[in-house]
Amino acid sequence: MADHYRALGVTNNASKDEIKEAFRKLAIQFHPDKHVQSSKSARDSATLKFKQVSEAYEVLTDDRKRAAYNLSRYNNKYNGGNFYSNTGYAYNNNYNANYYHRGGSYRRPPRSSSDANRFVSNLDAIFRFMSTRTFLLNIAFAGIILGGTVAIDMSGEALWKMQNPGKSFEEAMKSIEKNKEREDEQ
CATH class of the missing domain: 1.20.5 (Single alpha-helices involved in coiled-coils or other helix-helix interfaces)
Known part of the structure; x- marks a missing residue:
């Protein structure tokens, strides 16, 4: 997943005005019309960077898209997409099913936010339906x-x-x- 904050060069808690200003500077720098005389590789690179910056701006300036993006970033960062898939974590049934074994020590797995995310998603869908x-x-x-x-x-x-x-x-x-x-x- 592309890091939209890094693409714009802003922090995670940047305001909409900071995001807009960063986008404006980068859009001017990488706009395809500015690179018409450049080599094909430089033109393609600038076009790709402009698309990434535009997508980042679109996501980060819309509150709903930004919240969904931040939530998906959090899930990927802390859960690795799917925490209990083949990532080296395994249950030790002899010890306790509530703990996992990794690196020679037993630890309690972090709480999965997928249930909370599903609840929030369902609740959001219900509210959207109820407000139609x-x-x-x-x-x-x-x-x-x-x-x-x-x-x-x-x-x-x-x-x-x-x-x-x-x-x-x-x-x-x-x-x-x-x-x-x-x-x-x-």
Whole structure:
């Protein structure tokens, strides 16, 4: 993986203004139009360097891309991509499965951030989905329907009490059933 910070010659905690200034200087220095009269190898080298600097600028000035880039750099630096692959680390089942053996001593493996990364990635996807316009419109529509249902139910009870003071709905239903039975008997 290309080191975008090194390509621009800035530190990991450089501000956007520092990144922009470094890019501007390097873009002027390596722009292909400036090397039209140069030899083919110098022109190709400058073009390649300009592409690297442009990619670094694009990634480091976008907050989301920069965060993803920093996270992938961290994973590659500390986990070697896949910590438990064929990198010389092996479990010693006789000692303890929570430790690994390397260089004659037993050590606890560093915590893998892949679970945390997967959780953050899933959480980010959920938040992105929940902030889409369609989702928000559907939630608003469901809220309106639910609110309408509650309002109708409450107004139905209020209307019943206004028209039938002192009588509950259940009592009214029982008296209707009794009247039907009397009519059927006759």
